[in-house]
Amino acid sequence: MFPNNTLAHCACAAGGAAPDLVMIPKFALDKLREVQPFAKQSKAMLFAKEPPHSIVLWVVLIIIGIIYLPQTALGTATLAFCIGALSHVIGDIPTHADPRFADTEPTFCWPLKVKLSQIFGIWDYRIDHGLLWPPKPTEIIIIGISIITIIIIKFL
Numbered sequence: 024m025f026p027n028n029t030l031a032h033c034a035c036a037a038g039g040a041a042p043d044l045v046m047i048p049k050f051a052l053d054k055l056r057e058v059q060p061f062a063k064q065s066k067a068m069l070f071a072k073e074p075p076h077s078i079v080l081w082v083v084l085i086i087i088g089i090i091y092l093p094q095t096a097l098g099t100a101t102l103a104f105c106i107g108a109l110s111h112v113i114g115d116i117p118t119h120a121d122p123r124f125a126d127t128e129p130t131f132c133w134p135l136k137v138k139l140s141q142i143f144g145i146w147d148y149r150i151d152h153g154l155l156w157p158p159k160p161t162e163i164i165i166i167g168i169s170i171i172t173i174i175i176i177k178f179l
């Protein structure tokens with residue numbers, strides 16, 4: 024996608040990280056307070072996570088972008104950003120399946136009330152609220168395959 028367009032690739036990667044950026048201040052604050060990160064979240068925090076984690080929002084923005092964005096470098100980068108954000112949400116839906124986190128989970132379908140991860144969730148990479156390390160066996164396999172793929176693509 025977007026061959027030989029480094030700006031679009033960067034925008035896509037930034038979009039891929041963007042949905043979780045609203046959680047960084049909360050994570051830092053919980054760490055400073057020495058409490059389990061994300062274990063307790065205010066209604067404002069829960070709402071702040073909804074729009075950037077909405078498959079509905081990103082699909083609508085991508086459709087609008089395809090129709091109305093100019094065929095300029097900035098227009099293409101904006102569309103790439105939205106596609107990156109959508110890929111983040113698509114990746115989150117099947118990987119947020121642990122019922123222990125259901126109360127603090129975005130619906131992934133905002134403004135609709137359907138909790139997509141309860142329908143399409145198949146596993147969860149989180150060990151506990153805000154705790155990702157050490158990775159579970161499935162994640163070790165995925166990380167290993169990713170590293171091997173990068174080595175093959177880059178060096179062979």
Ligand SMILES: [Zn+2]
Pocket residue numbers: 042043076111115
């Ligand atoms: Zn996310």
